[in-house]
Amino acid sequence: MTTIGKARSLGLVTVAYLAAVAVAAAWLWWGPSTAILWLDTLIADVLATLVIFVFSRIYRNSSFYDAYWSVIPPLLLFYWWYRSAPDVDALRAWLITVVIVLWAVRLTANWVYAFPGLHHEDWRYPMFKQRAGRFEIVADLVAIHLIPTLQVFLAMVPVYIAITRPDPGLTWLSWVAVVVGLGAVALEFVADVQMHRFVAERREGQAMDRGLWSWSRHPNYFGEFSFWAALALFGIAAAPGYWWLSSLGALAILAMFLGASIPMMEERSLARRPAYQDVIDRVSRFVPRPPKN
Template identity: 60%
Template sequence: MSRAESLARVAVVYVVAIAAGAGWLAWGADTSWLWLDGLIADLIATLVIFAASRIHGNSSFYDAWWSVAPPLLAFYWWLAADAGVSDGRWWLLMTVMLLWAIRLTGNWVYGFPGLHHEDWRYPLLRAKAGRAELAADLMAIHVVPTLQVFAGMIPVYVVATRSGEPLGWLDLVAFALGLAAIALETVADLQMHRFVATKTPGAVMDRGVWSWSRHPNYFGEFGVWLAFGLFGLAAAPGSWWVLLGAVAMAVLLQTASIPMMEQRSLERRPEYADVVRRISRFVPRPPRKVAG
């Protein structure tokens, strides 16, 4: 199957998934809570994508949903709550979200080789589950990431459904942080693309922003979700729980995504051990000087 046909199939599945979620919102039972309506719609869409993943034997069908779903949820909440177009906080937040979503989805499209390829982590997760591989595929690869992203969307829900708090300094901090995080992710991805295109076998990436952090793209991703949390805190001062989504994102990166990437790099490239000694794991900082 060609790359173009693969992308077309993913796009069709996403249209069907979005239609299924929208169908629930239009004709399903009313829960009286906009956040719960959005969650159910998101899970229904996820199940559609899961079905396509099983039919095609490729769970990478899900990958782009991470950045496609959030703007859809955000606009649904905003429209349903009738928050008003004059809310400056909302538009600052959505500027960050749309830039993030377009960048991340575009990067996925750029790097997607086709449905003959699957993210290397997914077969490992299914293999470790043994006879429970279907449950692992459903929960670990599809449902849990959906719930993770939804947790990060809690402050977005707060901003979309509350008004009254004036625009303030925290909104500006959140906006600046979001833009800086997106810029870091963009630079990290561009540098990695150039490296992959020209690298020699066994080479490791330790230049540019990758010389300050072994995972600058993940640090930037965390920064975006933290920015959403700060917007939520500005909309509901004192509501510390709006930051729990960003905290959960950091935990996911530190306990799952990064350890798997680190182990794979160490197994495939022995020189990566030197990178580990010199370069920060997550938070960017100048590299350590290691005695020769």
């Protein structure tokens, strides 16, 4: 893996994302159109992902993709709004924008703060590649790059529904979505700050069980799911009859957290810090609640 300092690493990642967005924009403006807005956008999203994949292969580090989760959703929102104007409910569009932009800024900033440089790669990626054996490049492309892109796009479908429908729908539910979304962003921010402080002060083998982390072993994941649930509420508010379609993305992310991300994190934490078993015995796995005595 290439050894590059943090400043230069961030510069290379920025170049990669500018190239990815440029390719996506070129497709949307000059490429052949399907005459279906969401499908054109999905193709552009996949093309941008392929650009990031190329950078990942060149520098042998799939963590090039990490920021994609928070960088692309605001761009999808803005493009859909641009293409749907003026036939869009302005209030709902602005409420969605506030929630998504705050979420994206927080998540991207947290990634930049914690990113040490391209000498580091998310510990899960080498594991996926090693398990794939000679199909390592397929695992890298599909499991690490394409599937998360499709998952996030699916979770953005309710935003597409909300932005492209001019009817105000259930305005009260849009306000509920705002409260849930902003609460999710605040919860994630506090959880991140508490974890960064703990990492800076912790003793060897010590497990995190302070603040929000004493109520949930994964408050960051709970906050992240709550954010996507808020987007689902926006979609339901715009088109109640399509509630099932608006819910699919958030449910898929919940399944990923509960079925894959959390089990992998907990297995790793137990292997590195046996004291984490005490946290498991006392603290809720996902939904925050007071800890057991």
